Amino acid sequence: MPEYTLKIRRYSPETGDAAYWEEFKVDLEGHRSVLEGILSARATTDGSIGIRCSCRAAICGSCAVRINGKADLACHHHLDHAAAESPDGNTITVEPMGNMPIIKDLIVDMDAVHWKKIQRVTPWLLPEGPEPEREYIVPHENMVDVTQTMACIQCGACVSDCLSMEVDPLFIGPAALAKAYRFVGDPRDGQQYERLKDLAEDPHGIYDCTHCFMCIEACPKGVAPMSQIMRLRRVAGSDQKINDRNNGYRHEKAFVKNIEKYGTLHEANLLPDSYGGKFHPRAIPVLAGSLPAIVPALLRGKVTPAKALHHHKLPDQKQIRAIYDTVEGRDSRNELNLYIEGYEDEPVLKAAGEEERGPHS
Amino acid sequence: MPAHDVLIIGAGLAGQRAALAAAEEGATVAIMSKVHPVRSHSNAAAGGINAALNPEDSWESHAFDTVKGSDYLGDQDAIEIMCREAPEEILWLEHRGVTFHRNAQGRLGTRAFGGASAARTYYVADITGQALLHVLYEQLMKFHEQIDRYEEWFTTRLLVGEDGSCIGAIARDIRSGQMEVFTAKNVILATGGAGQAWQPTTNALICTGDGIAQAYDIGAPLMDMEMVQYHPTTLAENGFLITEGARGEGAHLYNALGERFMEKYAPNKMELASRDVVSRAEQTEINEGRGFPGGTIALDITMVPKKRILEALREIVNIGRDFAGVDITKEPIMIRPGQHYIMGGVKTDIDGQTPITGLYAAGECACISVHGGNRLGANSLLDTLIFGRRSGEHAAKRAAGIAMPVVASGQISEEQSFIDNIIARERSGRRVSEIKNELGEMMNKDVAVYRDAAGLANAHEVIGRLKEEAKTSYIDDRGTVFNQDVLGAIELDYMLTCAEATVLSAIERKESRGAQFRTDFPARDDAQWLKHITVSRNGGQEPEVDYAPVTMTQWEPEERTY
Numbered sequence: 001m002p003e004y005t006l007k008i009r010r011y012s013p014e015t016g017d018a019a020y021w022e023e024f025k026v027d028l029e030g031h032r033s034v035l036e037g038i039l040s041a042r043a044t045t046d047g048s049i050g051i052r053c054s055c056r057a058a059i060c061g062s063c064a065v066r067i068n069g070k071a072d073l074a075c076h077h078h079l080d081h082a083a084a085e086s087p088d089g090n091t092i093t094v095e096p097m098g099n100m101p102i103i104k105d106l107i108v109d110m111d112a113v114h115w116k117k118i119q120r121v122t123p124w125l126l127p128e129g130p131e132p133e134r135e136y137i138v139p140h141e142n143m144v145d146v147t148q149t150m151a152c153i154q155c156g157a158c159v160s161d162c163l164s165m166e167v168d169p170l171f172i173g174p175a176a177l178a179k180a181y182r183f184v185g186d187p188r189d190g191q192q193y194e195r196l197k198d199l200a201e202d203p204h205g206i207y208d209c210t211h212c213f214m215c216i217e218a219c220p221k222g223v224a225p226m227s228q229i230m231r232l233r234r235v236a237g238s239d240q241k242i243n244d245r246n247n248g249y250r251h252e253k254a255f256v257k258n259i260e261k262y263g264t265l266h267e268a269n270l271l272p273d274s275y276g277g278k279f280h281p282r283a284i285p286v287l288a289g290s291l292p293a294i295v296p297a298l299l300r301g302k303v304t305p306a307k308a309l310h311h312h313k314l315p316d317q318k319q320i321r322a323i324y325d326t327v328e329g330r331d332s333r334n335e336l337n338l339y340i341e342g343y344e345d346e347p348v349l350k351a352a353g354e355e356e357r358g359p360h361s
Numbered sequence: 362m363p364a365h366d367v368l369i370i371g372a373g374l375a376g377q378r379a380a381l382a383a384a385e386e387g388a389t390v391a392i393m394s395k396v397h398p399v400r401s402h403s404n405a406a407a408g409g410i411n412a413a414l415n416p417e418d419s420w421e422s423h424a425f426d427t428v429k430g431s432d433y434l435g436d437q438d439a440i441e442i443m444c445r446e447a448p449e450e451i452l453w454l455e456h457r458g459v460t461f462h463r464n465a466q467g468r469l470g471t472r473a474f475g476g477a478s479a480a481r482t483y484y485v486a487d488i489t490g491q492a493l494l495h496v497l498y499e500q501l502m503k504f505h506e507q508i509d510r511y512e513e514w515f516t517t518r519l520l521v522g523e524d525g526s527c528i529g530a531i532a533r534d535i536r537s538g539q540m541e542v543f544t545a546k547n548v549i550l551a552t553g554g555a556g557q558a559w560q561p562t563t564n565a566l567i568c569t570g571d572g573i574a575q576a577y578d579i580g581a582p583l584m585d586m587e588m589v590q591y592h593p594t595t596l597a598e599n600g601f602l603i604t605e606g607a608r609g610e611g612a613h614l615y616n617a618l619g620e621r622f623m624e625k626y627a628p629n630k631m632e633l634a635s636r637d638v639v640s641r642a643e644q645t646e647i648n649e650g651r652g653f654p655g656g657t658i659a660l661d662i663t664m665v666p667k668k669r670i671l672e673a674l675r676e677i678v679n680i681g682r683d684f685a686g687v688d689i690t691k692e693p694i695m696i697r698p699g700q701h702y703i704m705g706g707v708k709t710d711i712d713g714q715t716p717i718t719g720l721y722a723a724g725e726c727a728c729i730s731v732h733g734g735n736r737l738g739a740n741s742l743l744d745t746l747i748f749g750r751r752s753g754e755h756a757a758k759r760a761a762g763i764a765m766p767v768v769a770s771g772q773i774s775e776e777q778s779f780i781d782n783i784i785a786r787e788r789s790g791r792r793v794s795e796i797k798n799e800l801g802e803m804m805n806k807d808v809a810v811y812r813d814a815a816g817l818a819n820a821h822e823v824i825g826r827l828k829e830e831a832k833t834s835y836i837d838d839r840g841t842v843f844n845q846d847v848l849g850a851i852e853l854d855y856m857l858t859c860a861e862a863t864v865l866s867a868i869e870r871k872e873s874r875g876a877q878f879r880t881d882f883p884a885r886d887d888a889q890w891l892k893h894i895t896v897s898r899n900g901g902q903e904p905e906v907d908y909a910p911v912t913m914t915q916w917e918p919e920e921r922t923y
Binding site: 012013014031042043044046047048050052053054055056057058059060061062076103104105107110111118119123124125127131132134135136137138139140143144146147150151152153154182183186188 | 399
């Protein structure tokens with residue numbers, strides 16, 4: 001059997017010592033999980049290695065850690081894959097998740113961050129009107145649709161690797177916003193507008209996400225939190241017409257218009273357009289505020305006035321028009337959902353009419 | 362010092378449902394769990410939850426299927442209650458936000474399940490338990506002012522008053538190592554099963570029989586402990602569960618000769634016979650040399666349309682891909698029977714009350730007995746919710762009429778030194794993990810699908826030795842913050858208690874019924890053995906075996922075929 005080296009980040013709050021790395025050798029088949037490796041080290045060498053774990057089958061969400069720097073469930077990551085990803089092809093580094101305080105070894109304080117954020121989104125159904133005598137009658141498609149976010153096991157991997165949260169610790173974050181979509185997308189919930197208004201107006205809400213895709217990569221269950229955040233934005237902006245004070249929706253619209261006009265991004269126009277145009281009263285303080293960034297850029301020649309003011313259009317405008325016509329010509333939005341479409345890496349032929357399904361059809 | 366009307370230990374479905382019901386009755390409630398509630402093993406119940414909710418279906422039909430599934434060992438009064446109250450419970454869950462999948466009319470959809478005469482299993486893809494657990498936790502967060510949550514607290518002992526009633530528990534805050542006395546007018550155990558006493562098992566690492574052993578320690582009788590369910594489809598590779606929903610959606614079982622062998626054992630229900638029947642059939646095929654190499658059976662799901670598999674069985678697509686390297690939409694996956702559930706537990710009545718005043722039990726740790734000799738698939742979620750709720754309601758009402766008990770002083774220091782002594786043990790004995798492994802492997806060999814007197818006698822002897830060795834077993838962690846090592850040593854004692862009760866009951870029952878198949882007594886013997894077996898301490902140290910009658914209401918025992 002192959003031998004793997006697990007390089008585990010150790011920390012005990014009781015000794016007064018700083019965190020340190022400790023290596024353990026484990027003899028296990030390559031398709032065994034990193035968790036099995038850790039448990040083997042714990043059973044035979046050092047029972048004090050701290051890691052939360054329970055199901056071993058990627059359903060309880062206890063054992064999220066960073067393996068070679070990226071968050072995943074330890075039980076969901078094969079030893080051979082982990083070794084192959086490591087710099088020397090054998091030494092697998094295992095450390096606690098990011099963005100959360102460490103309690104001991106691989107155990108982090110999820111209450112302080114993850115669960116606080118979950119509680120922020122009013123995480124329970126708020127139906128309107130009297131309860132029906134029997135079940136609420138809702139389309140099967142809607143229930144399958146929200147199943148993608150129900151599949152979330154609250155492991156915190158997405159929170160760990162969220163870059164926006166690293167910069168803004170108050171960002172509500174991928175897990176909690178995905179949880180919010182579970183209610184926003186549920187036709188039984190009566191507070192869709194109020195929920196979205198709240199999440200759009202919060203400066204740390206849905207428009208605080210920077211589309212870095214780290215949460216989608218980290219999620220072991222295919223919940224695709226960032227996609228859920230984008231869906232919250234689409235429902236908030238396009239359906240509920242919420243013009244948030246963070247200027248998130250206007251910025252998105254300006255972006256779409258900008259590309260429609262030029263084919264590539266005309267950056268000098270994007271900022272003022274997001275605030276209603278260069279001469280809009282809303283835009284003036286923002287433009288003035290951006291001078292400290294613009295002036296040095298001009299002085300150092302990173303940008304010239306000519307380049308900033310005259311953005312050339314892409315030559316074949318017809319192709320761009322065609323893309324816009326296709327998307328805008330749809331009866332409803334084409335939302336991706338793993339429970340319906342299959343794996344992200346394996347396109348599945350859709351049944352007739354299925355691609356026309358929107359979230360609130 | 363916290364004091365509550367109702368203290369619930371364990372925060373899976375039974376515990377959370379009990380907490381919500383007790384709070385609704387106006388009681389002060391605490392719910393305590395050694396893991397965060399959403400990590401509980403209720404997550405693993407994939408396939409669904411049974412209820413006769415369709416107008417064409419009837420609770421009597423559901424009840425009869427359950428009685429027959431139990432091989433007539435189930436108590437029919439309790440089964441009637443469970444099946445009659447099931448539809449109301451499904452609607453309660455739906456109204457709270459469970460995202461049950463729908464039929465074409467937008468009403469609750471169903472799927473077929475084993476041992477059932479109608480498609481009455483309600484489901485959320487194949488993450489039903491997870492969906493229920495997370496929705497109930499949403500409700501716990503919603504009612505946080507009424508329900509105190511103690512997450513990652515490990516109960517070490519139940520407290521008994523001078524009159525013998527249960528008046529609370531001592532627990533350790535895992536995060537700080539601090540010990541605390543929790544006074545309570547009522548304690549509800551909802552701590553789940555003891556599957557970790559077997560290796561391999563579908564059960565999570567936390568399923569170590571804690572509540573069962575704690576109740577036994579203060580004198581509560583354990584019942585039906587010999588009835589241990591082996592699930593027909595666990596992954597050959599590592600024992601993970603492949604939901605019965607796969608066969609419910611149409612999957613077939615094949616031996617190495619390519620025969621759909623269930624034709625021989627259950628010509629009518631085929632793959633959807635009761636779990637004990639299917640597991641025995643598989644084990645027979647394997648034992649008689651018709652299994653695949655390594656003693657396995659093929660589960661073929663490829664005839665189910667891919668769209669349906671992705672929508673309804675996504676989790677086992679993932680398990681196949683991640684843990685066996687198999688795309689179940691394209692090829693069969695290798696399985697074998699594996700330890701999955703214990704039908705036995707702390708003996709309770711239909712309101713969850715154990716014979717010890719103030720102590721209740723619900724869910725897998727309890728034995729009411731609704732599952733008797735064999736539990737039907739998708740009845741476990743139902744059991745947790747119905748009897749969790751009934752326990753919570755009953756305990757809350759009982760609390761209204763009595764005063765808060767007083768716990769004698771000195772309990773914490775006694776318990777603290779119990780734990781300190783484990784931490785301080787010298788490294789002269791065996792490692793806790795070694796003893797646990799030996800127990801698990803032995804149980805899976807001698808106390809499995811087929812049993813006989815010689816194997817059970819060996820099991821009894823091994824457990825006796827392991828209990829001695831456990832007293833001097835050692836651990837590595839000397840710390841107080843998240844010392845999981847010392848909890849593992851306590852859990853080992855719990856597992857040994859449960860395993861001993863299981864073996865004693867299996868030795869006692871000299872017949873074959875439900876999950877207990879004795880090759881030396883291969884027939885069911887209603888004249889002698891249509892009764893429950895109980896194990897209790899009766900004040901002493903050694904377990905005593907006794908009997909309890911089976912409650913019959915309307916179904917007389919018949920020959921059981923599928």
